[in-house]
Amino acid sequence: MGNDNLDNKRPAGPPSPPLPPRSRPLPSSDDRRHIGFLISDVARLMRAAFDRRVRRLGLTRSQWLVLSRLHRHPGISQSELAEMLEVERATAGRMVDRLERSNWLVRQPDPADRRINRLYLTAEAEAVQAEMGTIAEGLIDEAMALLDAGERAALTAMMERVKTQLQAMAQPGAAP
Amino acid sequence: MGNDNLDNKRPAGPPSPPLPPRSRPLPSSDDRRHIGFLISDVARLMRAAFDRRVRRLGLTRSQWLVLSRLHRHPGISQSELAEMLEVERATAGRMVDRLERSNWLVRQPDPADRRINRLYLTAEAEAVQAEMGTIAEGLIDEAMALLDAGERAALTAMMERVKTQLQAMAQPGAAP
């Protein structure tokens, strides 16, 4: 997060707990936290910018993600949707509730497995889906306007490595 | 978000709406969206990883951010806290509610201005605050383990430029 400018005077404290010794000099504590804050900030600002641009359509970014997956994979179940979005089934179910209530999609019972709801976009949803894709691309282009093509590629590659590492850390059986 | 692997067969559609002409060749639509998804994913994974590590302390990442600001700036008002965290006053107020209920901080009425609550950490909060700072640093170090020092610096610098740009776009009076 943002402006906690000023002093890092933290009262010196005990001589830093037993962090594993490092070969290379480390940046300051605050610098190490800085990148974490930055990533959160940028994600939040992107979501806010997107929501601002699609509000007039009566949708949010998260809802667009659902429509987008359903456009590419019509007839998936709620669990499959949850897995694609990397959210819990309960979360996906509530999102489906709201989208169904607003007539963006329908639940259809699977004829062969009565546990399953199969999801289908309505015609109106198909229409706005494409528009929102265009908005998303335009937003990314604007957000990355200060980076040249090489930098964008480098940023993407680095973020992919960070994501890989975080996923490994989330794996049950990773040393905390 | 993650695995929308497979086909981008989207049915060809109309010949792409009037995007502004570009001098440099653009990466594909999906590549452009990709970096947006990546940033959201990494932010979410970092929050989840942090929450997992501090859950035993009975706190969340957002609550740690409050404690951290209060540690550095004891006696600030709720509005000042909201501004530092870049959240709405209502959000900050509810967070203060919960933290006060769990005895991590106290509200003290300002003697000179009866509108203002001044916030102070309790002793227990001061204690865990430091521990959580250490956890945050360790988390960042692990998450960035696949990047060398130069790459981390480059990543930080690029993300700062993206944030700057997004803040400019959020400014009232920016061409959508």
Next chain:
DNA sequence: TGGCAATAGTCGCATGGGTAATGATAACCT
């Protein structure tokens, strides 16, 4: 001084996200 604009905080309503428990249904396996 008296009135009105600005500020601090709260509350209600909404979305979005997680965990845990539960009920219904399939699948599996002895």
Next chain:
DNA sequence: AGGTTATCATTACCCATGCGACTATTGCCA
């Protein structure tokens, strides 16, 4: 076949966040 296990969806209860309306104060200024 029958019992056990796994899966799908829903529900209830949390936290976090935004927006807008509202109250209580302060401050400012004519």
